[in-house]
Amino acid sequence: MTKLFALVDCNNFYVSCERVFNPKLENRPVIVLSNNDGCVVSKCDRAKQLGIKTGVPLFKIKPLVQEHKIAVFSSNYALYGDLSQRVMETLTNFASEMEVYSIDEAFLDLSGCISSFDRDAQKAVDSPLSILPEWIKRDLPIPIVRGLKTEALSEFCAEVAFSYGEKIRTTVQQWTGIPVSIGIATTKTLAKIANRMAKISGQGVVSIANKTELETALAHTMVNDIWGIGRNYARELIEVGIHTALELRDANEELVRQVIGIQGVRAVLELRGISCFSLECLPSQRQGTQVFRTFGEPVKSLAELKEAVATYAAIASEKLRRDRLAASQMTISLITNQFKDEPQYRNSITIKLPIASNYTPDLTHHAIEGLEAIFEQGYSFKKLGISLSGLVPANQVQTDLFDRFESGFDHVDRQTRKNQLMQVIDRINTHMGSGTLKYAASGTQAPWKAKSDHRSQRYTTNWQELPIAKA
DNA sequence: TCTGGGGTCCTAGGACCC
């Protein structure tokens, strides 16, 4: 059976989130910055028109910001994460199967819906009046069905899918205040293309489930705008004369394989309507986790770096515990500011842990050891990262002999005591704000802490910061 | 002065084993 996917994507998500609780922003250009207030990661249409591109550092557009009174925000992930959840919950009403693809995107499987449309369509041909009550009950627009021929059924379904998309869009806007765009097609890659067109054209919903619209869409899509084809692959494809999605679809598979590998072949098939990427309804188990951040101020001393690495290790191990995982390998990397004209240094070290762990003191200990091994005196460091890999389920960790025989009192072994301690810390930090309880190794001054000078309130997740309604 | 962060997957090459 032919599948039908809808990709629902929030428009300028971070900016839209800021606007939900601050309606005055509706008439102003708005941008949201990355961590450390470094560069632009989300912008509204008006900011776009002013020529602001994603990724541009804030200092380069300072004059523009002043001249046009652009509203500037630091990232407020507590707010965005919460609104994202509301959008996703709303979407679950519209499809039996759904994949949350990122903080602002979800794929829906509309196949179930369309097959019932299919039956409706057949009924509509046979006796138009019989389906009307059902359609009215489901609040769907009444299609013009008079004289519909069988070959027109797919067109009819596309039409219905479009109306369904409209309904999703209106509902999400009403329930959450977030505007979305929707692309509908028979594979995920095509749904992405449709979604892009919905955004560019401002139509909100675009369905390319039927042949004519599909061909036009592909002809107007450049290869670098295809999902999974980035700048480098696009360059390679253009070199062999493939410029548009339509040309890629009709290209020789073997040639594409040679040029950009297996990913390219999948793209070709998906463009042909052969689905290679299915809906992943359950979140897959993570392969690793990393905390890699830029400092607010450059850091020279080993003492301060140790505090930073201890802080990052605590964050990373908390993530592991949340997912009930333990890491068996750790990589610490340290780099200077590549944009500055000063001595450069970059190094990293990978440590195999004797026992997989998610216990903060263990990981901190190894992280500091690793840091000491790669640290060099005389540089101004700008970035530090810790990456944990070789993840295994925490309850299957191979413990060492001491854990069993040396465990002192009670019958509680060392591992259990460690787990209990972490649970207490995590609970306190969840309820009273992250960082309420932390290890001394993390320090208290944190001069390296990232900047966040323009953060809005955590309207939905913090009692002290609820929006206030004025009479 | 000020240039993000957190992921996934694929591939090539080396080490090691039989």
Place this chain on the structure above:
DNA sequence: TCTGGGGTCCTAGGACCC
């Protein structure tokens, strides 16, 4: 001393995504 090939596993690096 010379002489091979094929398989697996691991890792680093590159490409991509949002």
